[in-house]
Amino acid sequence: MRTHAVSVLAGDGIGPEVMPEALAVLDDAVAPHGIRFEWHEQPWGSEYYRRHGRMMPTDAIETMAATDAVFLGAVGHPSVSDVETLWGMLIPIRREFDQYVNLRPVRSFAGISSSLAGDPEIDLVIVRENVEGEYSEVGGRAYRGTPHEAAYQQALFTRFGVQRIARYAVDRARERSGRLVSATKSNGIIHTMPFWDEIVAEVVARDGAELELESVLIDALAARMVRAPRSLDVIVASNLFGDILSDLAAGAVGSIGIAPSANLNPERAFPSMFEPVHGSAPDIAGRGIANPIGQIWAGAMMLDHLGYPQIAAQVEAAFTAVIGAGVVTPDLGGSASTAEVGAAVRAALA
Numbered sequence: 404m405r406t407h408a409v410s411v412l413a414g415d416g417i418g419p420e421v422m423p424e425a426l427a428v429l430d431d432a433v434a435p436h437g438i439r440f441e442w443h444e445q446p447w448g449s450e451y452y453r454r455h456g457r458m459m460p461t462d463a464i465e466t467m468a469a470t471d472a473v474f475l476g477a478v479g480h481p482s483v484s485d486v487e488t489l490w491g492m493l494i495p496i497r498r499e500f501d502q503y504v505n506l507r508p509v510r511s512f513a514g515i516s517s518s519l520a521g522d523p524e525i526d527l528v529i530v531r532e533n534v535e536g537e538y539s540e541v542g543g544r545a546y547r548g549t550p551h552e553a554a555y556q557q558a559l560f561t562r563f564g565v566q567r568i569a570r571y572a573v574d575r576a577r578e579r580s581g582r583l584v585s586a587t588k589s590n591g592i593i594h595t596m597p598f599w600d601e602i603v604a605e606v607v608a609r610d611g612a613e614l615e616l617e618s619v620l621i622d623a624l625a626a627r628m629v630r631a632p633r634s635l636d637v638i639v640a641s642n643l644f645g646d647i648l649s650d651l652a653a654g655a656v657g658s659i660g661i662a663p664s665a666n667l668n669p670e671r672a673f674p675s676m677f678e679p680v681h682g683s684a685p686d687i688a689g690r691g692i693a694n695p696i697g698q699i700w701a702g703a704m705m706l707d708h709l710g711y712p713q714i715a716a717q718v719e720a721a722f723t724a725v726i727g728a729g730v731v732t733p734d735l736g737g738s739a740s741t742a743e744v745g746a747a748v749r750a751a752l753a
């Protein structure tokens with residue numbers, strides 16, 4: 404029996420509603436293979452913040468470091484600022500565990516029509532740089548209270564950082580169609596983006612010479628994603644560009660309730676973190692109607708990362724069948740509850 408310890412942070416709002424469904428699906432998925440999960444559930448998030456004045460305890464990173472992965476639901480509450488949730492929990496985890504890859508698969512499903520003309524079949528992955536780039540702490544405000552008041556923020560790209568995200572994207576492109584698109588804006592952002600382009604081209608020339616690399620301006624790429632999404636397969640992008648593109652892609656295929664995301668440390672020196680793309684959805688929390696597929700799909704990505712790609716594929720096939728059969732929550736036009744969708748996925752697995 405192989406055992407994997409996983410830190411489970413269900414969090415706030417619909418997080419604690421969708422998490423049990425995902426845990427039950429994962430337990431069922433691994434059981435026939437002599438694998439067992441040990442769920443280390445932690446009560447961190449906005450409720451914890453209200454009682455302790457912080458999102459998680461001071462030794463939280465150490466506690467999670469002793470486990471194989473972090474499985475997150477959603478954090479956020481109308482009474483706690485977004486800056487607090489992001490900088491008090493998500494960003495420290497990504498940085499302390501050097502989760503420099505944000506991987507977001509996006510695909511269409513039979514049974515969910517996309518918002519794009521012609522309802523094209525979409526199947527792509529976005530590889531977003533997750534720890535540097537435009538989201539830096541370098542900057543400031545000046546001349547406050549004068550007519551010259553100003554703010555400035557420096558984007559920070561390192562050779563090391565761009566090389567490693569490019570290498571990761573090359574590996575993904577190799578496994579898929581062999582086509583890699585790199586998002587850039589080197590015509591307008593004349594220092595960091597040419598640096599990004601140069602390094603991506605070097606890495607592809609050295610490690611993926613057989614790949615077809617296209618460097619596409621982010622504005623044109625956004626238009627292409629809605630006009631010709633089938634021409635895209637693996638996209639590598641900086642922190643900001645990747646953030647925007649992945650929401651654009653997820654929005655184009657349908658509900659935010661199904662999209663997953665992985666924050667990876669590919670070298671496995673630290674635990675990686677898996678989470679649905681959606682937030683705590685306070686508008687529907689407590690009603691038992693949240694879509695659990697995003698959480699379940701994130702769980703499938705965790706299985707893949709832990710070394711079980713075949714079990715991950717079984718889980719994906721199970722929820723794909725359930726969506727196709729129309730057993731879906733109201734966000735996808737159905738009338739099933741969170742628990743009914745979870746049960747249907749487990750039944751499809753069996």
Ligand code: ATP
Binds near residue numbers: 417
């Ligand atoms: P947060 O501040 O935690 O990010 P939010 O309200 O800003 O929360 P989301 O939680 O992503 O952002 O919600 C955006 C919209 O999508 C809401 O109307 C919400 O009800 C809906 N939504 C999000 N996740 C789901 C889900 N799993 N099932 C159904 N609807 C969802």
Ligand code: MG
Binds near residue numbers: 682
């Ligand atoms: Mg939000």
